[in-house]
Amino acid sequence: MKRFIFLSTIIYTLLLLGLVSLNGGLIATAIPFALYLLYGFYNAPESPQIRIERKLSSDRAAPGTDVIVTLTVHNDGGSIEELSIEDKLSSNLTLRLGSTRHLFRLPKGSSHALTYTVAGPRGAYNFESVQIEARDGLGLIHHAKTIPTAGQLFVFPDVRRLKSVVIRPRKTRVYAGQIPARAGGSGTDFFGVRDYQPGDSPRAINWHASARHADSLYANEFQQERVADVGIVLDARERANLFHEGHSIFEHSITAAAALSDALIAQGNRVGLLVYGSYLNWTLPAYGKFQRERILHSLARATVGHSSVFEGLEHLSSRMFPPESQIILVSSLTNDDLDIVVQFRARGYQVLVVSPDPIKYEIELLPSAKHVEIASRVVRLERNLLIRKLERAGVQVIEWDVSKPFDQAVGPVLMRPHSQGFVHWRVS
Amino acid sequence: MTIIALILSIILSTGSLFYGFHEQSLDAVSRWVLILGIAWLVSQWFKWNWFSSLALFASIVFAAIGLWTGVFFGWMAAGAVFALFAWDMSDFRQRLRFIPHDDDARGMERRHIARLSLLTLLGLVLLSAASLLQFKFTFEWGVFLVIVTLIGLTQLVDWFKKQ
Secondary structure: OOHHHHHHHHHHHHHHHHHHHOOHHHHHHHHHHHHHHHHHHHOOOOOOOEEEEEEEOOOEEOOOOOEEEEEEEEEOOOOEEEEEEEEOOOOOOEEEEEOOEEEEEEOOOOEEEEEEEEEOOOEEEEEEEEEEEEEOOOOOOEEEEEEEEEEEEEEOOOOOOOOOOOOOOOOOOOOEEEEEEEEEEEEEEEEEEEEOOOOOOHHHEOHHHHHHOOOOOEEEEEEEEEOOEEEEEEEOEHHHHEOHHHOEOHHHHHHHHHHHHHHHHHOOOEEEEEEEOOOEEEEEEEOHHHHHHHHHHHHHHOOOEOOOOOOOOOOOOHHHOOOOOEEEEEOOOOHHHHHHHHHHHHOOOEEEEEEEOHHHHHHOOOOOOHHHHHHHHHHHHHHHHHHHHHHHOOOEEEEEOOOOOHHHHOHHHHHOOOOOOOOEEEEO | OHHHHHHHHHHHHHHHHHHHHHHOOOHHHHHHHHHHHHHHHHHHHOOOOHHHHHHHHHHHHHHHHHHHOOOOHHHHHHHHHHHHHHHHHHHHHHHHOOOOOOOOHHHHHHHHHHHHHHHHHHHHHHHHHHHHHOOOOOHHHHHHHHHHHHHHHHHHHHHHHHO
């Protein structure tokens, strides 16, 4: 019940009792209450005219990094004796310092700045509005309002630096890069020998071959190195990521996707990201730092989702990716993913699967028992079989034991040049 | 500062009521007043803020009983006024929870207590004046009060409907 209603009830009860019993004392007792109520009404605040500006010390941060939020409250209306404000925080953000609720006096035309510090895990956090309540000095009358004060904080995933990622797609783009283009030209790796052409550098002459043929000169040809199209597919399906008691391996997949996209963009490639979860979130392929930023934003927003439509990978259309490009699937893999991945391979894509090991991850969450051990062995056999089938189809699979950092465990493997297909690395 | 003012006002309120009933040898009622005072203090310790409204209502009921049974007006009125003070302080204390250290908590406390003390003082002065002047309860005065009460009650019903 509102306070002034409670007080009014008391006053009228006393008046009624006094009138009924003709007792002046009862009526007189109502005087201080009426005085209190009148004072409250007299000083009641008018509808507050408040402006609030929000500033974040940084709109992008690393997980667990402190971000200072400053709210500056301006009073464009009359004096407010008690102004309480409350900023709603996302449940995932942790308040490190200060408070999101404040109570203060705000005279006419003045401003008041409030600060608090938050930190949080990876995610995109929206600050939408601030709740304010203006009260008279006795707290009898109040006006509540919601003031929109937009702000956005992106907590990007931890990006592990990889020295390089060696990929061999069938098709490359025209720009120079680091990926062998299966074509002769200028480069560093020996590609073949051809007739010496006028204009070729004398350094390119292959003297051994030329010595065997008296009438002509031969020149060495090197493999052209170009950039390529890379599509990273991040599996965000609930069934592939959620395990015992809601534990999720998804954060590890995010780490892998962030590290891979960072390294591939740094190499000059055109990289796109598809988050495959409750819906398809597609970051179109592009080059450079802006694309790195776009992918990090997309990864910050990515969440595990369930959708009956996207339960399998069959909606992962090959039309989303340029023909014969490189596809990197970051997924813990489920048994029915085999056909789709093999189909990609059959259509000429070079497919690399980086698979955080879900069995090792989950077994550490379970109590050690005989039946758990047997079950894990059975599941391991099934998984090995799945990986074997993928390898036979020419898909490169890298299994990652997530208890080790991605850059240390998988980085050296990604740096090694590997032959096309039939490669399975279990990194542990 | 607030907590001291709150405890003092509870003691003054229940103390006034207790003394008034005790003076009239209404020991059964004075025991209940004492129980109310202790319960009110304990409720503040446990931060049962809802109890203050109950305690204010109970104090008014005790004051009304006292006035009905002829207990000295001054003690009963003081009991009711300090109960109002304590009720307000209890609510203010609850609002103060949201004031972080960097806000002007001391200033707000000081201003609030000063404002409330002034109102209490004014209330007590008016009560004393009323008891000293002893207005004669005429028929016209009674009709006026009935009209005021009816208007007020209509307003109250209107508020409740809006709620």
